[in-house]
Amino acid sequence: MENGDVPEDANEHCPGPQSESAGKSDACEGCPNQQICATAPKGPDPDLVAIAERMANVKHKILVLSGKGGVGKSTFSAQLAFALAAKDFQVGLLDIDICGPSIPKMLGLEGQEIHQSNLGWSPVYVESNLGVMSIGFMLPNPDDAVIWRGPRKNGLIKQFLKDVYWGELDFLIVDAPPGTSDEHISIVQCLDATTVDGAIIVTTPQQVSLIDVRKEVSFCKKVGVKVLGVVENMSGLSQPITDLKFMKLTDSGEQNDVTEWVMEIIREKSPELLSLIACSEVFDSSGGGAVKMCSEMGVPFLGKVPLDPLLCKAAEEGRSCFADTRCVSSAPALKKIIDKLMETNGLSMLVSNGV
Amino acid sequence: MENGDVPEDANEHCPGPQSESAGKSDACEGCPNQQICATAPKGPDPDLVAIAERMANVKHKILVLSGKGGVGKSTFSAQLAFALAAKDFQVGLLDIDICGPSIPKMLGLEGQEIHQSNLGWSPVYVESNLGVMSIGFMLPNPDDAVIWRGPRKNGLIKQFLKDVYWGELDFLIVDAPPGTSDEHISIVQCLDATTVDGAIIVTTPQQVSLIDVRKEVSFCKKVGVKVLGVVENMSGLSQPITDLKFMKLTDSGEQNDVTEWVMEIIREKSPELLSLIACSEVFDSSGGGAVKMCSEMGVPFLGKVPLDPLLCKAAEEGRSCFADTRCVSSAPALKKIIDKLMETNGLSMLVSNGV
Numbered sequence: 001m002e003n004g005d006v007p008e009d010a011n012e013h014c015p016g017p018q019s020e021s022a023g024k025s026d027a028c029e030g031c032p033n034q035q036i037c038a039t040a041p042k043g044p045d046p047d048l049v050a051i052a053e054r055m056a057n058v059k060h061k062i063l064v065l066s067g068k069g070g071v072g073k074s075t076f077s078a079q080l081a082f083a084l085a086a087k088d089f090q091v092g093l094l095d096i097d098i099c100g101p102s103i104p105k106m107l108g109l110e111g112q113e114i115h116q117s118n119l120g121w122s123p124v125y126v127e128s129n130l131g132v133m134s135i136g137f138m139l140p141n142p143d144d145a146v147i148w149r150g151p152r153k154n155g156l157i158k159q160f161l162k163d164v165y166w167g168e169l170d171f172l173i174v175d176a177p178p179g180t181s182d183e184h185i186s187i188v189q190c191l192d193a194t195t196v197d198g199a200i201i202v203t204t205p206q207q208v209s210l211i212d213v214r215k216e217v218s219f220c221k222k223v224g225v226k227v228l229g230v231v232e233n234m235s236g237l238s239q240p241i242t243d244l245k246f247m248k249l250t251d252s253g254e255q256n257d258v259t260e261w262v263m264e265i266i267r268e269k270s271p272e273l274l275s276l277i278a279c280s281e282v283f284d285s286s287g288g289g290a291v292k293m294c295s296e297m298g299v300p301f302l303g304k305v306p307l308d309p310l311l312c313k314a315a316e317e318g319r320s321c322f323a324d325t326r327c328v329s330s331a332p333a334l335k336k337i338i339d340k341l342m343e344t345n346g347l348s349m350l351v352s353n354g355v
Numbered sequence: 356m357e358n359g360d361v362p363e364d365a366n367e368h369c370p371g372p373q374s375e376s377a378g379k380s381d382a383c384e385g386c387p388n389q390q391i392c393a394t395a396p397k398g399p400d401p402d403l404v405a406i407a408e409r410m411a412n413v414k415h416k417i418l419v420l421s422g423k424g425g426v427g428k429s430t431f432s433a434q435l436a437f438a439l440a441a442k443d444f445q446v447g448l449l450d451i452d453i454c455g456p457s458i459p460k461m462l463g464l465e466g467q468e469i470h471q472s473n474l475g476w477s478p479v480y481v482e483s484n485l486g487v488m489s490i491g492f493m494l495p496n497p498d499d500a501v502i503w504r505g506p507r508k509n510g511l512i513k514q515f516l517k518d519v520y521w522g523e524l525d526f527l528i529v530d531a532p533p534g535t536s537d538e539h540i541s542i543v544q545c546l547d548a549t550t551v552d553g554a555i556i557v558t559t560p561q562q563v564s565l566i567d568v569r570k571e572v573s574f575c576k577k578v579g580v581k582v583l584g585v586v587e588n589m590s591g592l593s594q595p596i597t598d599l600k601f602m603k604l605t606d607s608g609e610q611n612d613v614t615e616w617v618m619e620i621i622r623e624k625s626p627e628l629l630s631l632i633a634c635s636e637v638f639d640s641s642g643g644g645a646v647k648m649c650s651e652m653g654v655p656f657l658g659k660v661p662l663d664p665l666l667c668k669a670a671e672e673g674r675s676c677f678a679d680t681r682c683v684s685s686a687p688a689l690k691k692i693i694d695k696l697m698e699t700n701g702l703s704m705l706v707s708n709g710v
Contacts (some may be wrong), residue, residue, distance in 0.1 A: 009507060035390040068455055069424010069533045074563070099534035100423055100570070102563045142566060143652075145535045145574035150505030152364055153536065178424045178533070179454035180500040181508065207671050208429070208457045211497060215455070219500035237592055237637060241601070245634040247593070253687055255632065262628060269624040273617060277610065278633065279600040282592060284668045297498075313639045316562050332608060 018042060048193055051161045055194040058092070058169040060347065063187065063199040063225065067212025069100075069178040072233040072305070073202040075315040076334075077175035078106040080200075082320035083338045085130040089170035092123060094160055095134035096187055097177035098153045099146050104136035108318020112137055120165035133164050150182035157186045178212075180219040188223045197345065198226035200302070203293075204234045205285035210293050217297050228345055229302035231337055232290035237280040238306035238329035244278055277329065282307055300344060303337040305330055373397060403548055406516045409475075410549040413447070413524040415702065418542065418554040418580065422567025424455075424533040427588040427660070428557040430670040431689075432530035433461040435555075437675035438693045440485040444525035447478060449515055450489035451542055452532035453508045454501050459491035463673020467492055475520035488519050505537035512541045533567070535574040543578045552700065553581035555657070558648075559589045560640035565648050572652050583700055584657035586692055587645035592635040593661035593684035599633055632684060637662055655699060658692040660685055 006016045013027035022028070023038025031037075055061070064080070066073040074097070081093040095103035104110050104124075112124045114137045123131030135146065135156060166172065177183050188196075199220050203213040213230065220227050246262040247255040266273050294301040305311075308330035314321040321327040321334065341347070361371045368382035377383070378393025386392075410416070419435070421428040429452070436448040450458035459465050459479075467479045469492045478486030490501065490511060521527065532538050543551075554575050558568040568585065575582050601617040602610040621628050649656035660666075663685035669676040676682040676689065696702070 009510075032391055032395075036387055040387075068457070069426075070559075070564075071425055099536050100567045102423070102566070105563055105566065143569040143573055145570040145577065147535045147540060147574055147577065149537050149540060155364070180502045181454050182504050182537075185502060185504060204425075206667065208460055209425075211457070211460065212455045214498040215500040218498055219502055222500065222502065237635060238602070239635060243635065245636075246596070246628075247632040247634055248630070249632060249683065255684075258631065262631065265625045265628065270620045273601075273620065275603070276613065276617065277602040277604060278635075279602055280592060280594060280598065280633075280635075280664065281600075282637075282662060282664050282667065284664070284671055307637060309635065309637050309639070312561065312637065316639055328604065328608075329610075 047158050047162055048190065051158070051190050052193045054162060054164070054166070055172075055191065058166065058172045058194075060170060061172045061174065061191060061194065061196045062228065063174045063176060063196065064202065065176050065184070065199050065216050065220075066178050066202045067180075067214070067216040068203070068209045071178075071202050071204045071209055073178070074102040074106055074175055075311070076200070076202050076231060076233065076305075077173055078103065078315060078318075079311075079321055079334055080338060081107070081130060081132075081173050083322060083335070084171050084173075085127060086320070086322060088129065090129045090168060091131070092164075092166045092169045092172045093130070093132045094164070094172060094174045095132070095136065096157050096160065096174060096183050098135050098148060098156060098183065100177065101134045101136035103132060103134045103175055106315050106318055107132050109137070110142070110318075114138060117165065120163045121160075122165060131166060133160055153182055154186040157183060158190055161187075161190050180215060184219065185223075188225060196225055197347075198228040200228050200341065201230045201299075202233055203230060203290050204283050205232055205236075205287075205289040206283040207287050209283075210287070210290065213290070213293065214297065217299055227299040229300040229341060230290050230294050231302050232304045234283060234307040235285070235289070235304035236306050237282050237309075238277055239309055241276045241278045242274060243309070279306075302340050303333060305333045305337065402513050402517055403545065406513070406545050407548045409517060409519070409521070410527075410546065413521065413527045413549075415525060416527045416529065416546060416549065416551045417583065418529045418531060418551065419557065420531050420539070420554050420571050420575075421533050421557045422535075422569070422571040423558070423564045426533075426557050426559045426564055428533070429457040429461055429530055430666070431555070431557050431586060431588065431660075432528055433458065433670060433673075434666075434676055434689055435693060436462070436485060436487075436526075436528050438677060438690070439526050439528075440482060441675070441677060443484065445484045445523060446486070447521045447524045447527045448485070448487045449519070449527060449529045450487070450491065451512050451515065451529060451538050453490050453503060453511060453538065455532065456489045456491035458487060458489045458530055461670050461673055462487050464492070465497070465673075469493060472520065475518045476515075477520060486521060488515055508537055509541040512538060513545055516542075516545050535570060539574065540578075543580060551580055552702075553583040555583050555696065556585045556654075557588055558585060558645050559638050560587055560591075560642075560644035561638040562642050564638075565642070565645065568645070568648065569652065572654055582654040584655040584696060585645050585649050586657050587659045589638060589662040590640070590644070590659035591661050592637050592664075593632055594664055596631045596633045597629060598664070634661070657695050658688060660688045660692065 015021045023034045028034045064077040085091045115122045123133045245259045248258045306329045310327045311330035321331045370376045378389045383389045419432040440446045470477045478488045600614045603613045661684045665682045666685035676686045
């Protein structure tokens with residue numbers, strides 16, 4: 001990335017499209033971009049200047065990344081936004097998952113539209129101090145596939161950073177799609193001239209997920225984004241025993257629902273079991289999970305969040321889990337993680353300063 | 356897509372880079388690609404011709420897609436490959452998730468390398484009738500991030516299709532990354548001249564996942580790929596009651612492990628419970644799940660697979676769940692789905708014909 005905008009498949013000794021000798025040096029012979037490079041205007045990208053101006057009003061920028069999809073990254077981003085807004089911060093949540101935006105649903109904002117003013121695009125507001133921007137607000141039909149190759153996705157991300165009028169923000173949380181490709185390179189390049197606090201990486205305890213998270217940590221190191229910490233999500237299922245169903249396998253392999261019968265037995269013979277929480281290790285963490293990976297890669301571990309069906313439900317319904325007293329297993333875990341994040345990164349100062 | 360290679364952000368009336376008037380028509384004035392289009396060679400892409408030749412030896416091509424990541428797409432692809440290989444078909448599994456390849460791990464092939472012969476790149480073989488190709492076999496360090504923008508990913512996918520020597524195949528299963536972007540457009544364009552049987556779309560019952568799966572169905576319709584069916588994965592957790600852990604919440608909110616105490620009580624008072632399967636609806640499916648979505652969108656529903664920790668473990672260890680007698684809840688469900696897929700698409704004919 002140190003070469004700036006030099007394409008990865010450029011000729012050897014490519015002087016870079018921003019250089020004065022772009023398209024004119026010996027190395028440019030035969031390059032299909034020679035003509036464009038020779039004639040394109042030089043100097044800093046005016047878009048980056050505009051982005052830097054917009055971002056001057058944003059105190060802290062946090063990226064939320066994951067190597068693999070479906071690990072709960074958007075759920076975490078959404079709950080982090082709710083939590084910070086509940087602390088009276090001015091919060092913006094930017095969804096740069098162009099092909100699969102989940103953020104509108106997770107903030108309870110489906111069907112909302114973006115409005116335009118002479119200051120730029122207005123975010124959609126959950127509350128007066130929590131604004132949200134996503135391509136999901138721009139699709140005429142929510143079922144439409146956004147079949148876009150990289151350059152078009154990058155263009156929209158640039159526009160989100162340049163044209164959205166957030167006003168003054170304490171925090172801008174950027175929810176990225178999984179992986180390490182166009183969207184990630186673009187967001188980092190676009191924010192390069194501003195200060196990014198760092199990235200939170202979300203994973204599950206599975207080996208396949210941890211392999212990808214290592215790639216994500218490598219990515220952050222390569223592009224110079226600090227890893228604020230890793231969150232292990234879906235770290236075992238955890239729910240009231242009374243929420244379980246019980247099945248009996250018949251000889252022919254069919255399953256019969258015997259939940260009522262079981263509950264009767266428990267109520268009769270051992271009612272002390274009714275108040276318990278049943279836990280299950282859904283994803284094998286015998287490899288040591290994210291804790292071990294973090295110590296190996298030298299990045300902070302922020303904590304574990306159990307797979308809590310009630311948290312999933314809150315996310316699906318666009319609600320904060322912190323306002324849901326039934327999320328007994330997930331909400332305290334998430335709260336601890338967010339507190340740790342704030343503390344270890346000097347962000348809790350803000351709270352005591354009343355910012 | 357009907358315009359072939361016309362970039363989506365092209366000038367109005369762009370004649371297309373393959374046209375004889377490319378770069379020369381009035382519409383090309385001011386387009387940054389004008390020079391390239393005017394001078395680039397015309398005619399069919401020679402790579403597509405080479406791909407069609409390779410694919411002439413492949414009887415059936417099936418794409419495995421998902422809108423959202425982490426829904427178990429790669430697990431399904433891997434188990435489908437195992438199942439078809441167990442039926443004595445000649446099977447190839449191609450992983451085109453460039454930034455997050457999970458397939459090597461899920462086939463138990465981590466650390467393997469690709470070899471080259473004068474026939475092309477040789478896949479890595481699990482068994483003599485099950486070959487696998489993935490960028491995961493090409494990374495010098497498995498932690499390395501593949502920080503590639505679209506064009507480079509597309510180049511590798513082309514090369515996979517053009518240069519891998521599969522030999523004669525009954526089935527080529529292509530495991531795609533989530534979404535509807537570069538990799539998806541590329542694979543469909545590259546295979547356009549050959550016959551693709553269709554796509555299997557994997558989802559979970561969650562609303563956020565179903566939103567994305569609708570986009571995936573739209574994508575298939577737009578690019579003319581038949582939807583062979585939708586699989587609902589992680590459709591409730593299902594596991595032996597004896598595999599659960601039980602926790603007691605203390606007044607201070609801590610959780611104490613009381614599993615041994617609970618098991619003792621059950622053994623003593625109601626041992627009939629020990630053989631039961633505990634089920635939990637992890638992801639809310641009150642919206643009707645994939646069944647409803649399928650009937651609304653007019654695509655076939657193939658079946659549900661429960662979230663089975665033992666299936667997750669088999670996948671993590673690169674094993675077939677069909678060979679694991681403990682996968683009582685997931686293996687029969689997967690088998691039913693694969694049988695249905697074969698039947699409804701005329702593929703079971705092959706079996707009875709002894710192909």
